[in-house]
Amino acid sequence: MEPTMRGQRWLARASLASAAAAILVLAVFAGFRTFALLGVGLAGLAVTAAAVWWILSRRGLPRMLAVLLALAAPTWVLVEYTRARLTWVVLVSAALWLLAAGAGRAALARRKAPELTPERPAGTFRRPVLIMNPRSGGGKVGRFELRELAGARGAEVVLLEGPGETDVAALARKCAAEGADLLGVAGGDGTQALVAEVAAALDLPFLVIPAGTRNHFALDLGLDRDDPSTALDALQDGVELRVDLGRAGGRPFVNNVSFGAYAEVVQSPAYRNDKTRTTLKLLPDLLVGQEGARLTARAGEHEFSRPQALLVSNNPYGTKDIAGLGRRTRLDGGVLGCVGVRVTSAAQAAGLLRGEQAAGLDRATAASVTVDADQEEIPAGIDGEAVHLSVPVHCEVRPGALRVIVPRKRPGAYRERPRLDWRQIGRLGLTFRS
Numbered sequence: 001m002e003p004t005m006r007g008q009r010w011l012a013r014a015s016l017a018s019a020a021a022a023i024l025v026l027a028v029f030a031g032f033r034t035f036a037l038l039g040v041g042l043a044g045l046a047v048t049a050a051a052v053w054w055i056l057s058r059r060g061l062p063r064m065l066a067v068l069l070a071l072a073a074p075t076w077v078l079v080e081y082t083r084a085r086l087t088w089v090v091l092v093s094a095a096l097w098l099l100a101a102g103a104g105r106a107a108l109a110r111r112k113a114p115e116l117t118p119e120r121p122a123g124t125f126r127r128p129v130l131i132m133n134p135r136s137g138g139g140k141v142g143r144f145e146l147r148e149l150a151g152a153r154g155a156e157v158v159l160l161e162g163p164g165e166t167d168v169a170a171l172a173r174k175c176a177a178e179g180a181d182l183l184g185v186a187g188g189d190g191t192q193a194l195v196a197e198v199a200a201a202l203d204l205p206f207l208v209i210p211a212g213t214r215n216h217f218a219l220d221l222g223l224d225r226d227d228p229s230t231a232l233d234a235l236q237d238g239v240e241l242r243v244d245l246g247r248a249g250g251r252p253f254v255n256n257v258s259f260g261a262y263a264e265v266v267q268s269p270a271y272r273n274d275k276t277r278t279t280l281k282l283l284p285d286l287l288v289g290q291e292g293a294r295l296t297a298r299a300g301e302h303e304f305s306r307p308q309a310l311l312v313s314n315n316p317y318g319t320k321d322i323a324g325l326g327r328r329t330r331l332d333g334g335v336l337g338c339v340g341v342r343v344t345s346a347a348q349a350a351g352l353l354r355g356e357q358a359a360g361l362d363r364a365t366a367a368s369v370t371v372d373a374d375q376e377e378i379p380a381g382i383d384g385e386a387v388h389l390s391v392p393v394h395c396e397v398r399p400g401a402l403r404v405i406v407p408r409k410r411p412g413a414y415r416e417r418p419r420l421d422w423r424q425i426g427r428l429g430l431t432f433r434s
Contacts, residue, residue, distance in 0.1 A: 008107045012429030015104035016107065017424075022096035022155065026120050029089045037081065044077035098217060104425045117332050122238035122405050125154075129180035130207065131171060131195060133160040133187035138181055140211040144229045146186050153235045156180075160187065172198040179202070182405065186228065188212025189255055189383040193245075197252035200245050200401040207234055214384065217254040220328045222410035235409040242400040243331040246314035249389035251382055256313040257395060258381040260295055293373035299338040300366030307340030307362065312369050312395045334399035335365045369395040 026037070036429040051073065054066035081087045130150050147157045156174060159166060172183055172195045183199045184207030185192050192208060192215075199206040209231045210218035221241070224230045228373060248257040304310060315328050316337025328337075340362040347420045371378075371393040380389050 001092045009428050009431065011103045011107035012425045015100045015102075015107060015425050016429045018100035018103060018201060022100060023095045025089060025096065027038050029086065037084070037086065040080045041078055041090075044073045047073040076217075079251060086234065101420055104420055104422070107428055108421065117241050117243065117330055119239040119241050119406075122234065122240045125182045125205070125235065128155040128182035128184065128207070128235060129158060130184040130186060130209065131158050131160055131168070131175070131191075132185075132209075133191055133211070136187040136191070137215075139211045140228055141186055143228065145212070145289050146209065146211060146229060146232070149229050149232055153232055155184070155232075155235060157287050160191070168194045169198055176202050176204060182207060185406075186211040189215060190385040191216050192217055193252045193254045193383050196245060196254055196402055199403070200398070203403070205240065205403045205405045207231065219382075220331055221404060221406055224411050230407060233409070234405045237408050238405045239408050241332070241404045241406060242394050243404050244314055244334060245398045245401040245403050246312075246336065246390045246395065247383060247391045248312065248380065248395040248400065249387075251387065251389075253383050254314060255383050256311055257383075257393075258309070258311050259297075259378060259393075260293075260307060260309040288336050290434040293375045293378045295371060295373050295378070297338065297340065297369060297371045299336070299364040299369045302338075302362075302364035302366065304340040304362055304364075305339070305342075309341045310371065311337075311339045312371070313337040313339075314366050314397060315361075332400060334368055335395060336395060338364045338366065338369050367397060371395065 008157050048070055051066045051070035055063055055070065058066060063382045070169060081090050120140070131140045132146060132150075146158075150157050160170065160171065168191055175183060176198065180203045183195055186209035189212060193214070196206050198204075208218050208221060208223060210223055210225045210228045215223075215225050218231070220224055221243075246257070247254045295304070295307055295310055297307065297310055299312075312368055313328070315333045315335065317339075342362070371391065373391045375391065377388050377390050378393070380387050380393070
């Protein structure tokens with residue numbers, strides 16, 4: 001038996017043993033009360049999820065009552081476990097289940113480890129030009145001395161001081177016309193996308209320096225967002241990745257385009273200064289359908305009917321991610337991910353606990369997505385930037401359009417954990433032949 005297969009099977013056996021121990025602990029120390037304990041826990045989760053829905057979709061006194069309910073539900077669960085004098089039993093059983101899940105996922109990950117994006121050595125650059133936004137990310141360019149460090153590595157730095165998106169793209173084209181053989185950006189995802197489109201059109205290498213606030217594109221490339229200066233190592237010891245680039249309504253995006261409730265919130269002038277308060281203020285009307293456009297969408301042959309929120313991404317996010325806050329294992333799959341959410345009741349909100357199987361969640365992948373609405377123009381968030389787009393909005397992916405240069409050593413390379421499939425774990429763990 002190969003060492004890899006032997007390791008998978010032992011991990012699967014450890015997972016099965018831990019799961020059996022978790023059940024045994026409940027059966028021995030809780031007896032028939034086990035079913036009551038499970039019922040209390042599941043009820044607490046459902047009530048909490050419903051309360052969160054009411055917090056988002058109500059105002060005033062109903063929202064305050066929902067906050068109290070969201071706090072009371074888990075407290076009630078703890079009180080019930082304590083009254084039964086079985087808190088320690090539940091904690092031990094929960095720990096064993098976590099161990100079982102971890103070992104099981106590790107076994108499946110070894111069995112079905114996704115391949116990483118192919119890479120090849122980067123060339124030598126005679127005149128790399130880096131465009132830096134000194135205001136981005138609260139001044140990361142100055143705080144991390146990116147201009148000085150880039151200059152020490154032989155790169156020419158151009159500070160982005162003019163307002164507006166057109167200035168960024170025009171500046172990138174000007175740098176290329178003057179002989180730049182690499183274009184790079186120190187800024188947020190919106191700025192990255194604009195310069196990336198210029199680099200892709202001219203088939204120039206593109207360097208990402210995560211100097212913005214979120215920098216999700218850099219995260220999925222495996223870059224260190226806490227220290228953007230490490231991205232400059234690619235100039236001396238880099239590799240090239242061919243990744244996809246998205247377009248929506250003629251505008252480029254590296255991460256995603258959002259429509260519906262989230263896009264409406266992003267449009268508010270107050271959103272930049274106070275995101276939480278603005279979101280809580282605007283969401284109730286959006287979620288109950290009193291404001292905003294009525295959307296429809298088609299991803300390939302799949303139709304989305306009146307989603308409250310729609311997210312189109314450059315390659316799909318992880319299967320458990322419904323908000324575009326997770327990770328993408330690959331950026332070179334040549335497809336768009338599309339997730340639609342429609343939740344109209346507390347029961348459906350609680351149902352979102354089922355993840356990708358939830359009734360209010362719809363998911364598809366396709367090379368192109370078309371979004372339509374009952375209005376001539378709809379708000380959208382392109383890589384977090386608020387815009388208005390004429391309908392229908394055509395979204396497409398350009399496979400392998402972008403030559404990204406990244407450091408050879410990257411701390412954040414990501415592989416999505418496989419779904420916990422107990423049938424596969426059982427087959428692995430209970431097979432003893434070589």
